[in-house]
Amino acid sequence: MFKKIFSKKKKETLDKGLEKSKKSFFNKLSKAVAGKSKVDDEVLDNLEEVLITSDVGVDTTLKIIERIEKRVSKDKYLGTSELNRILREEIAGLLSEQEKNNPLEFDVNNTKPYVIMVVGVNGVGKTTTIGKLAYKFTQEGKKVMLGAADTFRAAAIDQLQIWADRVGIPIIKQKMGSDPASVVFDTLQSAKAHDIDVVLIDTAGRLHNKINLMNELSKIKNVMKKIIPDAPHEILLVLDGSTGQNAFEQAKQFTKATDVNALAVTKLDGTAKGGVVIGISDQFNIPVKYIGIGEKIEDLQEFDKNEFVDSFFKE
Secondary structure (H helix, E strand, O other): OOOOOOOHHHHHHHHHHOHHHHHHHHHHHHHHOOOOOEOOHHHHHHHHHHHHHOOOOHHHHHHHHHHHHHHHHHHOOOEHHHHHHHHHHHHHHHHHHHHHHOOOOOOOOOOOOEEEEEEOOOOOOHHHHHHHHHHHHHHOOOOEEEEEEOOOOHHHHHHHHHHHHHHOOOEEOOOOOOOHHHHHHHHHHHHHHOOOOEEEEEEOOOOOOHHHHHHHHHHHHHHHHHHOOOOOOEEEEEEEHHHOHHHHHHHHHHHHHOOOOEEEEEOHHHOOOOOHHHHHHHHOOOOEEEEEOOOOOOOEEEOOHHHHHHHHOOO
């Protein structure tokens, strides 16, 4: 059963967005169980390889295999025909446990302005994600403002301006090379003065010098707190799902650099590496809040683990 918020159209978009990942996974799975009627050690070894090569990640794969081994020893006879259903149940169960430990507590409605600081390396779809989020919030009737604090690239400021114009919302920016913290200060002052509901702050995405990145993000946060003591309310890390294991590495670096409390995984429609969402959800104790599954402005969906697993394993 789908929740009411998951409309038929949204579900179809999700199915389509995960098509490449699903196809690749099922091709590997059918080879793994070829000629076998029963789930035995060999099938489990093959399954382990399938999950790892589908970018689920080693640690998460081992957890899934362990859960299936328990079921095999309990049920004594499990047919390979049931493997898809069992995988679906065990992965959904694993993600549910993770969610219990890290409930999504983002209350955009009772905090004003609600400040979201968006981080991530260049090229992952950070600015596009901000634009799509801005559209999503305006569709919900919220007043939204953008802050262009990635002042190291003129292209980043221009790109954000395009999104602001497209969605029809204000943007606070300065010239390239300005102090990012100064842009953030101006943005939050303006947001308070204009009764803005949601503020989305873009930040520079350089990972080559982590000390500078840490210092810069800390400085931005300190400036925010001078104007809005509990800001930022959300630090959203954007990861490119099509980079597979590289996305894990970026998540590691950024979670060390700042207090990331939400994740967005983009570009899932163009890749067979959708399994990375399962691994990242499980490994980082940080909820995946959004997934990008297409080019359209509404193709950034709120992540629903049950819908995701359902689409991923739909035969």
